[in-house]
Amino acid sequence: MSEQILFKVTVDNITIEVPAGTTILQAARQIGGTVAPPAMCYYSKLKGSGGKCRTCLVEVSKGSEKDPRPMPKLVASCRTTVMDGMEVKNITSEKVIDARAGVVEFLLLNHPLDCPICDQAGECHLQDLSFEHGASNTRYEFQRRTFKKHDLGKHIQLHMTRCILCYRCVFTADELTNKRVHGILDRGDHAEIATHIEKSLDNEFIGNVIDVCPVGALTDKTFRFKNRVWFLKPMDAYRDCPTCSGRVTLWNRGDEVFRVTARKDEWGEIEDTPQGKPGWICNTCRFDKKQSSDWVIEGPRAISRQSVISQGHYAGNVGTHIPNETFAAINEGRAPHLLMDIHNESEVNQINIHLSENEGPSNGTTFNQNINNA
Amino acid sequence: MGVKLLLEKASVPGIRSYDVYRREGGYAAVEKALKEMSIEAIVEEVKKSGLRGRGGAGFPAGMKWSFIAKPEGVPRHLVCNADESEPGTFKDRYLMEFLPHLLIEGLIISSFALGSNDTYIYIRGEYAWVATILEEAILEATKNGWLGKNILGTGFDCMIHVHRGAGAYICGEETALIESLEGKRGNPRIKPPFPAIQGLWMRPTVVNNVETLAAIVPIIKMGGEEYAKIGVGRSTGTKLISACGNINKPGVYEIDMTISVEDFIYSDEYCGGIANGKKLKACIPGGSSVPILPANLLLKTAKGETRYMNYESLSDGGFATGSMMGSGGFIVLDEDQCIVKNTLTLARFYRHESCGQCSPCREGTGWMEKILQKIESGKGEMSDIDLLWDIQRKIEGNTICPLGDAAAWPVAAAIRHFRDEFEWHINHKELAQTSNFGLQHYADPIHVPA
Numbered sequence: 128m129s130e131q132i133l134f135k136v137t138v139d140n141i142t143i144e145v146p147a148g149t150t151i152l153q154a155a156r157q158i159g160g161t162v163a164p165p166a167m168c169y170y171s172k173l174k175g176s177g178g179k180c181r182t183c184l185v186e187v188s189k190g191s192e193k194d195p196r197p198m199p200k201l202v203a204s205c206r207t208t209v210m211d212g213m214e215v216k217n218i219t220s221e222k223v224i225d226a227r228a229g230v231v232e233f234l235l236l237n238h239p240l241d242c243p244i245c246d247q248a249g250e251c252h253l254q255d256l257s258f259e260h261g262a263s264n265t266r267y268e269f270q271r272r273t274f275k276k277h278d279l280g281k282h283i284q285l286h287m288t289r290c291i292l293c294y295r296c297v298f299t300a301d302e303l304t305n306k307r308v309h310g311i312l313d314r315g316d317h318a319e320i321a322t323h324i325e326k327s328l329d330n331e332f333i334g335n336v337i338d339v340c341p342v343g344a345l346t347d348k349t350f351r352f353k354n355r356v357w358f359l360k361p362m363d364a365y366r367d368c369p370t371c372s373g374r375v376t377l378w379n380r381g382d383e384v385f386r387v388t389a390r391k392d393e394w395g396e397i398e399d400t401p402q403g404k405p406g407w408i409c410n411t412c413r414f415d416k417k418q419s420s421d422w423v424i425e426g427p428r429a430i431s432r433q434s435v436i437s438q439g440h441y442a443g444n445v446g447t448h449i450p451n452e453t454f455a456a457i458n459e460g461r462a463p464h465l466l467m468d469i470h471n472e473s474e475v476n477q478i479n480i481h482l483s484e485n486e487g488p489s490n491g492t493t494f495n496q497n498i499n500n501a
Numbered sequence: 502m503g504v505k506l507l508l509e510k511a512s513v514p515g516i517r518s519y520d521v522y523r524r525e526g527g528y529a530a531v532e533k534a535l536k537e538m539s540i541e542a543i544v545e546e547v548k549k550s551g552l553r554g555r556g557g558a559g560f561p562a563g564m565k566w567s568f569i570a571k572p573e574g575v576p577r578h579l580v581c582n583a584d585e586s587e588p589g590t591f592k593d594r595y596l597m598e599f600l601p602h603l604l605i606e607g608l609i610i611s612s613f614a615l616g617s618n619d620t621y622i623y624i625r626g627e628y629a630w631v632a633t634i635l636e637e638a639i640l641e642a643t644k645n646g647w648l649g650k651n652i653l654g655t656g657f658d659c660m661i662h663v664h665r666g667a668g669a670y671i672c673g674e675e676t677a678l679i680e681s682l683e684g685k686r687g688n689p690r691i692k693p694p695f696p697a698i699q700g701l702w703m704r705p706t707v708v709n710n711v712e713t714l715a716a717i718v719p720i721i722k723m724g725g726e727e728y729a730k731i732g733v734g735r736s737t738g739t740k741l742i743s744a745c746g747n748i749n750k751p752g753v754y755e756i757d758m759t760i761s762v763e764d765f766i767y768s769d770e771y772c773g774g775i776a777n778g779k780k781l782k783a784c785i786p787g788g789s790s791v792p793i794l795p796a797n798l799l800l801k802t803a804k805g806e807t808r809y810m811n812y813e814s815l816s817d818g819g820f821a822t823g824s825m826m827g828s829g830g831f832i833v834l835d836e837d838q839c840i841v842k843n844t845l846t847l848a849r850f851y852r853h854e855s856c857g858q859c860s861p862c863r864e865g866t867g868w869m870e871k872i873l874q875k876i877e878s879g880k881g882e883m884s885d886i887d888l889l890w891d892i893q894r895k896i897e898g899n900t901i902c903p904l905g906d907a908a909a910w911p912v913a914a915a916i917r918h919f920r921d922e923f924e925w926h927i928n929h930k931e932l933a934q935t936s937n938f939g940l941q942h943y944a945d946p947i948h949v950p951a
Contacts, residue, residue, distance in 0.1 A: 178691035179859045181899050200898045206691045229895030233864035266888055269871045292857060311686060311857070314669070316867040318857035 136209040138162050138185075139219045151204035151215055152183055156394060163394075164217050165227075165256050167234070167341050168293035169205035172397055172405040176298050177205035180291065181230045182256060186223050189214035201226055224260075231261040237271045237316065238342075239288050247343030249356040249435045252395055253291060274319060279309075280327035282348050282414045283337060287319045290344035296320060296336035303407060304330040320344070331370055334413040338389050338397060349414050350386040354378075357435050359385055361428035366421055371409040372400045376428050377419075384417045393431055503757045503770075504731055506719040506739045507712070511599050517634065519641035522602040528647055530721040534610045535655045538721075543614040547717065549725030551737035556582060556673075556710030557788065557828040558903075559812050568697040569615060570705040578706045579617035580682065581608060581714055583624040583631075584666050584673040588789040588850060589830030592741035593711035595753040597624075597631050600715070601638035605661065607714040609647060610721055612659045615707055619660055623678050626666040635663050670854035674902045675708040676700075677856065688858045689902035710828075712741055732758040736811035740829055746784075747835035749773035758811035762786070763800045765810050766833065779835040782940055783919075786815055787827020789847050790907030792914030793840070794824050820914070836940045840922045841933075844915040845873040851908035862905040865896040869912055876923065879930035886923050890916055 133144040138155045139162045145154045153171070155163045164185055169177030177183075183205045187198040192212030201222060204215070217223060235257055242248040274287035292311070297320065300309035309328060312321040322328060328336070337345050359378040366373045378386045389408045390398040400406045416422065430436050515521040522528075534543055548563030569577060581604070585593040597604055604622075612620045624632045639661050642648045650658045664682055666672045672681045676690035679701050700706025716738055720728045729737045736758040745751045748766065750773040756765065765771045766781065775781050781796040800808060803822035808814050812826045834843065852866040869892055872885050893909035893916075900906070916923060922938045 178901060181859050181861055184899060203691065203901075226895065226899050229899065230860055233860045233868075233895070236864040236868060267868065269868075291860065292863065294858075313857070314671075315852060315855040315857045316863050318863070 134209050134211040134213070136211075136213045136215065138215045139217050145209060147208075149209055151185060151187075151202070151207050151209055151213075152177075154209055155185075155204065155215070155217065161218055164204050165252070165259070166205055166394070167252055167256065167291060168295060170295050170298070170339055170396055171394075173295060173298040173302060173339070176293075176295055178203045180234065180293055182227060182234075182260075184223060184226050184230070186216040186220040187213060188216050188220075227260050228262065231257050232265070234291050235261060235265065236267050237288075238291065239271060239273070241289070244352075245289065245343040246346045246351055246356075247289075247340075250395075251343060252341035272316060277321075278327070278348070279322060279345075280329055280333070282334060282410065283328060284346050284348050284351065285320060286344050286346065288344075289342050290320055291342055292318060292320070293341055295339040295341065296345055299336050299339050300328070300330075300333065303332045303335060306330070309336075331409050331411075332407055334410045335389065335397075335407045337413075338391070341395070347386055347413070349417070350378075354380060354385050359436075361430060361436065363390065363425040363428050364422035365425065366412065366416065366423065368409060368412050371412060372402075372404070372406050373408070373412060374398075374400060374406050375408055375412055375422075377422060377424070379419070382419050384419055384422075387413050387416060390428070503755065503760065504739060505755050506728075506731075507596065507600070507603065507715055507741060508753070508755045511595075517599060517601060517638070519602060519638070519645060522600075523645075527602055528606055530718045531606055531609050531647060532653065534721050535613055535653050535657065540614050540616070543610065543721065546720055546725035547614070550720045550728040551725075551735060552713065552716055552720060552728070553736070553812065554710055555712035555716070555740065555829070557587070557790075557825075559826060562709065562713050565697070565709070566611075566615060566707060568695070569707055570698045571616070572705070575704055576618060577616050578701045578704055579608065579612050579615050579620045580675075580678065580701060580706055580708045581620070581622040581711060582673060582675065582678060582708050583622050583628070583711050584678060585628075585711070585828075586625055586670040586673050586854075587828050587830055588847070589745055589785065589832040590743055590788045590828045591745075592743045592753050592829055594628055594631055595743070596711055596715055596741065597628070597635060601635050602642065603715050603718060604635070604711055605638055605642050605647070607717040608661055609642075609652070609659060610717050611707075611709065611714055612661075613657055617707075618658050619662065621682060621701070622661060622663045623672070623682055624663060624665055625673075626668040629665070632663050632665050639663065669856075670850075671856045671902070671904060674904065677902065678708060679706065688856050689904075691901055712829075733809070733811055734813055736813060736826075740810075740826075742810070742829045742831050744772050744831040744833070746831075746833035747776045747779060747838070748833045749776050756810055758809070760810055761800075762808045762810055762815075765831075772831075772833065775833065775835050777835075779837065780940060781833065782836045782838060783834045783840065785824075785830070785832040785834075785911070786810075787825045788830030789832070789850065790903075790910060791825040791827040792820055792823075792910050793834075793843075793918065794914070795918045798822050798918070799824075820910070821917070824914070837937055839937055840915055840919040841873065841877050841926050844912055845870065845877050847911045848873050848908070851904065855904060855908070859901045859905070861896045862900045862908065865892050865905070866908045868892055869908070873912075876926055879926075879934055881923075881927040881930075883924070883927055885927070886916060886920065 132147040134147050135144055136154050138158055141158050143154055143158050152164060164183040166183045167180035183203055184201040185204045186201055189195050191210030277285045279285050297310055308322050312319050337347050359380050362377045362379055364375055364377045374390055375387050376390050377384050389406055392398050398406050510516050510525050513525055544566050552562045553559040554562055583593055608620055648659055669687050671677045672687040674689045675696055677687045681687035696706040696708055731738050739755050739757050741753055741755055743753050754771050767774050783793050783795050784799045785793045802808050802817045815824055815826050817823045848870040852870040855862045855866045857863045872889055875881050876885055889912055893912045896905045897909040925938050926933045
């Protein structure tokens with residue numbers, strides 16, 4: 128075994144060593160946090176994906192140790208491999224922030240913004256992206272393109288109006304299924320995801336296109352309009368499935384299983400099985416096993432505390448410890464991704480005051496006493 | 502009369518047929534290259550010639566050839582890019598239509614130099630009759646032993662295949678062309694890897710423009726150094742310019758890149774002046790995607806020097822006051838032409854031709870077209886001009902392939918140089934529907950018709 132070559136790469140002033148051949152995006156994800164550029168079309172489990180949405184553009188301020196010239200244009204971090212000594216600017220670069228705001232605006236141009244009736248709301252990557260990088264209003268004043276809804280088989284509905292043409296589902300259909308009937312028709316702003324012609328997608332693994340879709344263009348017909356995702360409790364579960372790994376996330380309300388998805392990691396991508404293969408799940412697990420008795424529950428699914436899905440439950444599960452350092456100290460001067468720091472906004476939320484220690488309901492008087500005592 | 506290297510024999514009757522072409526000294530360059538020269542010597546001659554790619558970007562052809570990877574046991578390919586779809590450019594069509602054997606001759610030499618046994622001509626779908634001409638010419642060349650197995654007894658095998666596109670501008674981008682040639686949807690690939698490493702069927706590939714490959718023939722005949730003496734600076738050799746628009750003599754001209762833009766437009770040898778005794782207002786000097794220039798910046802650079810028809814001089818001043826040589830589509834606009842409408846036409850073209858793969862180009866081109874349509878139809882507001890500027894700025898440089906840039910540049914240049922005309926359109930909504938902004942300050946100051 129030859130020793131793996133490690134490249135040193137610096138993203139937003141944080142240096143990490145990664146094996147040669149790693150992309151900038153993967154290196155940044157290993158650092159994690161705000162350093163990782165957003166990605167709408169790139170999906171590490173799908174070969175050939177990425178490079179299309181342009182949200183992951185970064186500035187390479189130093190090409191490598193050998194050739195320190197900066198790259199002339201912003202590059203797609205998901206498809207650019209690191210070089211030794213490369214220095215990358217993500218959120219520390221004005222150019223990147225500006226270009227990304229532009230990309231978000233372009234992506235939202237023809238998007239219907241029907242989040243209130245969209246099943247993806249709450250776990251939509253485009254929602255997160257526009258919340259973080261987008262403007263609160265649009266400069267577009269023309270009619271948006273619309274499409275009719277199509278049923279792709281009895282379980283999946285395609286709503287092209289919401290689609291951002293990331294091509295993820297095309298790659299999924301291409302790589303997971305052996306008979307390809309799914310692709311892109313037309314070009315430009317009237318291009319659409321389609322089956323030839325309005326055929327149903329009929330394959331044991333085709334349900335995975337729902338999981339890879341970053342927006343609400345491909346939805347699970349067994350779940351459509353049944354519930355909002357943030358009212359559901361995600362639970363890790365498994366079953367002995369003859370066709371797939373059987374490792375899933377159940378979305379429960381009470382005892383009722385509303386939907387079944389594959390397990391997704393913090394980047395919204397499907398987790399690997401313990402055998403190291405992507406944990407795609409089969410249609411039977413996804414659409415047909417909707418009884419709690421079908422599954423062995425492993426426990427609650429850890430959801431990032433920033434996610435809207437975690438609202439209302441799982442207090443104390445993930446990330447509730449309070450850091451002692453200030454954000455600026457941890458992030459080396461980079462601005463934190465917070466709208467406001469609630470600890471500073473109101474004295475009610477001062478971390479050294481424990482409201483639970485009050486007897487009875489708290490009000491201003493008891494609170495002031497508390498401060499004085501503390 | 503300037504030097505003519507490519508179109509020297511274009512007016513010989515029957516030059517399209519093999520017999521006449523051969524009698525006029527055709528295929529002598531193939532004989533010289535295959536029998537007397539080594540592969541390295543041919544590449545060296547092309548490098549010495551300083552030949553720059555004639556497709557638009559102007560990248561040195563010899564350098565491009567030297568980048569091709571040569572792994573053991575992997576076939577290499579040469580692809581001729583004949584998907585000439587840039588509005589205003591029709592030089593390759595002329596070349597292929599009248600001198601098909603010249604292209605084939607260049608292709609044989611280049612294939613030999615690059616080690617390509619299967620060479621492809623990817624021709625634009627709309628050029629259906631030209632494809633037939635090429636196919637007939639290839640058949641003639643094969644019959645006479647210039648193509649096929651063991652050419653001239655050198656042991657070199659080469660076959661040229663003609664592949665017709667299906668009408669997509671984007672397939673003129675080299676990686677989209679390769680995808681299309683492979684039978685896939687013509688979406689540009691994400692680079693790297695570059696075609697020289699992984700191109701057609703993941704094999705090392707060189708994609709060259711028709712004119713570039715045809716220019717190999719005179720380079721081999723006269724030698725690279727002699728070729729480099731023609732022209733000026735890094736703009737060596739001759740260039741085909743397809744002139745169109747409001748001029749007296751539209752057509753394809755071969756120039757040696759030392760003449761000035763003024764001479765090119767007004768001399769009787771070339772464009773013959775502006776048609777109908779009008780004045781020159783603006784010009785797009787290199788095909789629709791390069792920045793438009795007003796007459797005063799076209800004839801003289803910002804420093805007041807004479808502008809010449811070559812790569813350096815046309816791009817003098819950058820995009821602020823210059824333009825590009827591009828693919829040589831010289832579009833002349835007279836005083837009656839409306840810049841807003843012209844920009845709308847171009848924006849509509851790019852919206853229609855965007856492949857839809859990456860978001861800035863897919864959404865941005867459509868948005869720009871709609872805003873320009875709004876201004877043109879008398880509903881524009883002042884803020885629309887700044888909005889257009891902002892949109893083009895966010896498209897440029899952020900896309901996978903140069904189509905995004907090509908869509909952004911014409912809009913940017915039109916606003917940069919003709920902002921007052923846009924403002925006039927917005928301030929005089931009803932007048933703008935019936936009359937024209939006219940010449941104003943950017944008019945051609947030199948040639949005032951009597």
